[in-house]
Amino acid sequence: MxxxxxxxxxIVGIGLIGSSIxxxxxxxxxxxxxxxxxxxxDALAEAERLGLxxxxxxxxxxxxxxxxxxxxxVPVGAAGSVAEEFASVVTPETLxxxxxxxxxxxxxxxxxxxxxxxxxxxxHPVAGTENSGPSAGFAELFENxxxxxxxxxxxxxxxxxxxxxxxxxxxxxxETMTPEHHDLVLAVTSxxxxxxxxxxxxTADDLEDVTQSEVIKFSAGGxxxxxxxxxxxxxxxxxxxxxxxxxxIEALGRFSEDLSALQRAIRWxxxxxxxxxFTRTRAIRRGIIDAGQEVDAPDFGRRPATRDGSAxxxxxxxxxxxxxxxxxxx
Amino acid sequence: MxxxxxxxxxIVGIGLIGSSIxxxxxxxxxxxxxxxxxxxxDALAEAERLGLxxxxxxxxxxxxxxxxxxxxxVPVGAAGSVAEEFASVVTPETLxxxxxxxxxxxxxxxxxxxxxxxxxxxxHPVAGTENSGPSAGFAELFENxxxxxxxxxxxxxxxxxxxxxxxxxxxxxxETMTPEHHDLVLAVTSxxxxxxxxxxxxTADDLEDVTQSEVIKFSAGGxxxxxxxxxxxxxxxxxxxxxxxxxxIEALGRFSEDLSALQRAIRWxxxxxxxxxFTRTRAIRRGIIDAGQEVDAPDFGRRPATRDGSAxxxxxxxxxxxxxxxxxxx
Numbered sequence: 186m187x188x189x190x191x192x193x194x195x196i197v198g199i200g201l202i203g204s205s206i207x208x209x210x211x212x213x214x215x216x217x218x219x220x221x222x223x224x225x226x227d228a229l230a231e232a233e234r235l236g237l238x239x240x241x242x243x244x245x246x247x248x249x250x251x252x253x254x255x256x257x258x259v260p261v262g263a264a265g266s267v268a269e270e271f272a273s274v275v276t277p278e279t280l281x282x283x284x285x286x287x288x289x290x291x292x293x294x295x296x297x298x299x300x301x302x303x304x305x306x307x308x309h310p311v312a313g314t315e316n317s318g319p320s321a322g323f324a325e326l327f328e329n330x331x332x333x334x335x336x337x338x339x340x341x342x343x344x345x346x347x348x349x350x351x352x353x354x355x356x357x358x359x360e361t362m363t364p365e366h367h368d369l370v371l372a373v374t375s376x377x378x379x380x381x382x383x384x385x386x387x388t389a390d391d392l393e394d395v396t397q398s399e400v401i402k403f404s405a406g407g408x409x410x411x412x413x414x415x416x417x418x419x420x421x422x423x424x425x426x427x428x429x430x431x432x433x434i435e436a437l438g439r440f441s442e443d444l445s446a447l448q449r450a451i452r453w454x455x456x457x458x459x460x461x462x463f464t465r466t467r468a469i470r471r472g473i474i475d476a477g478q479e480v481d482a483p484d485f486g487r488r489p490a491t492r493d494g495s496a497x498x499x500x501x502x503x504x505x506x507x508x509x510x511x512x513x514x515x
Numbered sequence: 516m517x518x519x520x521x522x523x524x525x526i527v528g529i530g531l532i533g534s535s536i537x538x539x540x541x542x543x544x545x546x547x548x549x550x551x552x553x554x555x556x557d558a559l560a561e562a563e564r565l566g567l568x569x570x571x572x573x574x575x576x577x578x579x580x581x582x583x584x585x586x587x588x589v590p591v592g593a594a595g596s597v598a599e600e601f602a603s604v605v606t607p608e609t610l611x612x613x614x615x616x617x618x619x620x621x622x623x624x625x626x627x628x629x630x631x632x633x634x635x636x637x638x639h640p641v642a643g644t645e646n647s648g649p650s651a652g653f654a655e656l657f658e659n660x661x662x663x664x665x666x667x668x669x670x671x672x673x674x675x676x677x678x679x680x681x682x683x684x685x686x687x688x689x690e691t692m693t694p695e696h697h698d699l700v701l702a703v704t705s706x707x708x709x710x711x712x713x714x715x716x717x718t719a720d721d722l723e724d725v726t727q728s729e730v731i732k733f734s735a736g737g738x739x740x741x742x743x744x745x746x747x748x749x750x751x752x753x754x755x756x757x758x759x760x761x762x763x764i765e766a767l768g769r770f771s772e773d774l775s776a777l778q779r780a781i782r783w784x785x786x787x788x789x790x791x792x793f794t795r796t797r798a799i800r801r802g803i804i805d806a807g808q809e810v811d812a813p814d815f816g817r818r819p820a821t822r823d824g825s826a827x828x829x830x831x832x833x834x835x836x837x838x839x840x841x842x843x844x845x
Contacts, residue, residue, distance in 0.1 A: 311736045314813035330735050370729050373719050375736025380777060385711060386796040388773045389703050399700050401802045405660050406641045406705025407744050409809045412800035414737050419793035426781045426789055437778055443718045448767055451756045459756055463749035466716040470742035472731045479739045483644035485815040
């Protein structure tokens with residue numbers, strides 16, 4: 186175990202992301218003391234029960250007092266009010282970062298509240314699951330994922346280095362870009378996919394000719410893949426869409442245009458256009474697998490549940506072959 | 516092992532579905548002889564190399580001659596021509612079924628070619644992966660999945676029973692409905708999801724402000740979930756959309772309407788509408804998990820790849836807890 190990077194780390198908001206950070210900070214010995222704050226008493230009690238930190242406080246200021254690093258892990262819409270809460274206890278040495286999925290808005294909300302704005306380094310780990318709350322986190326969440334750091338021109342260079350080192354310590358790869366570019370990229374790789382997933386699941390729930398029981402029974406035809414994203418935390422995602430409005434609406438406009446073109450091709454029986462589109466999209470999955478951001482196993486490596494309820498072992502010829510292919514590809 | 520249900524089973528088309536059937540028929544001893552046909556010489560040679568059958572033929576008629584059951588596993592657009600190929604060798608006793616993802620069109624294509632139309636029982640196993648070809652199949656593919664049987668008023672009762680028994684023997688649950696209702700249900704649970712997935716991946720590939728490399732690197736934010744369906748076989752899916760045109764366009768119309776409403780809510784900052792929609796969609800995933808059609812593990816149970824390339828073991832507190840929850844739920 187390395188020397189701790191920080192004496193006291195305050196984690197404000199102990200949901201999926203905050204609790205995953207707490208676990209990994211502990212596992213890696215990145216801090217001498219982990220102070221946890223959450224305004225929700227149930228979440229705080231659960232964090233304490235799970236032993237995620239060394240101290241627990243309802244108030245962000247109490248956790249942040251004396252901290253070398255404050256990590257804000259609250260929904261994007263709460264960024265400003267949380268900064269206001271702990272602003273009174275920060276010193277010129279306190280390093281501040283966050284984990285919000287939208288960056289320009291978070292910076293706009295937080296900077297005016299902070300007495301030493303150059304010490305705030307906005308960041309976003311591109312990782313998560315559909316589960317939420319303190320018990321949903323796990324130490325490996327950030328392993329081999331990307332954390333995007335989005336400093337402004339005013340941000341202190343040494344602060345950027347320390348926050349980057351923190352994320353490297355948590356297992357992530359670090360990339361730096363402007364907040365505005367971050368918001369464009371994530372609109373496409375994260376926000377639009379969630380919106381589409383929520384929408385298609387909502388649409389399927391509302392039909393008259395097809396019952397909900399049919400949707401559930403026959404979901405293995407493809408629909409079930411969308412339900413994972415559509416089970417994500419509603420508060421977090423409401424805030425993301427409200428705070429990255431322009432980029433999401435722009436990406437959605439592109440998506441809808443392209444969908445109209447596909448619909449037209451179906452209506453007019455233009456098989457070649459469909460075939461070309463469906464061929465082109467295969468390459469991207471390969472790229473994502475090669476980049477280590479996806480598993481190289483059919484069906485996400487899902488283990489089908491057998492009738493007795495246990496997970497089936499991978500034993501088919503196809504799976505053996507796929508394992509062999511994976512080895513060869515390395 | 517039970518007595519074989521059939522003497523000779525002919526599988527016409529040895530892709531993902533045909534080769535999974537061949538493997539399971541063998542494993543369960545459902546047939547005395549497995550005859551495999553594929554017009555593609557490479558696929559046929561691969562099937563032979565894998566030892567999937569007892570005999571191999573380029574022509575559907577050669578495989579089907581003397582068969583007690585013919586299973587057509589070709590893309591939906593080829594249903595009519597394949598029926599024409601083997602029509603000359605069928606007898607009044609030959610049972611015929613298929614596995615196409617669209618049912619009304621397949622029935623329209625095949626029935627006029629068959630000398631004993633009452634012996635044709637259209638069926639559709641709602642199962643698959645994004646991989647294709649003879650080596651992609653595996654015997655467990657249909658385990659605990661649904662196979663929808665869609666007889667018409669002319670279909671022989673005993674034929675329906677035998678085809679249903681065949682699918683039960685392959686591990687599936689059998690449900691019966693009209694071809695038209697099947698096509699409506701699958702438009703929602705399978706065809707629309709594939710179209711949406713192909714479309715969003717295509718959109719992301721076409722942007723100017725966001726590079727393909729960025730889409731790949733930051734795909735763990737949600738985008739990667741869509742790439743699995745968008746890596747599915749282009750020929751198969753082109754045919755599905757061309758042959759279930761009306762139902763797909765109808766489902767797409769609903770989807771687009773609902774998406775416009777979400778877009779409007781984002782534009783006007785209607786957070787409550789977003790929150791309500793995102794809350795409602797959570798329940799459907801729970802239903803799908805409870806119905807045994809999805810795994811109850813975060814992230815589809817994906818094992819994240821660690822830096823050394825091996826799959827990480829599940830060892831986080833969250834994963835332990837989830838395993839405990841699963842046990843309690845039983």
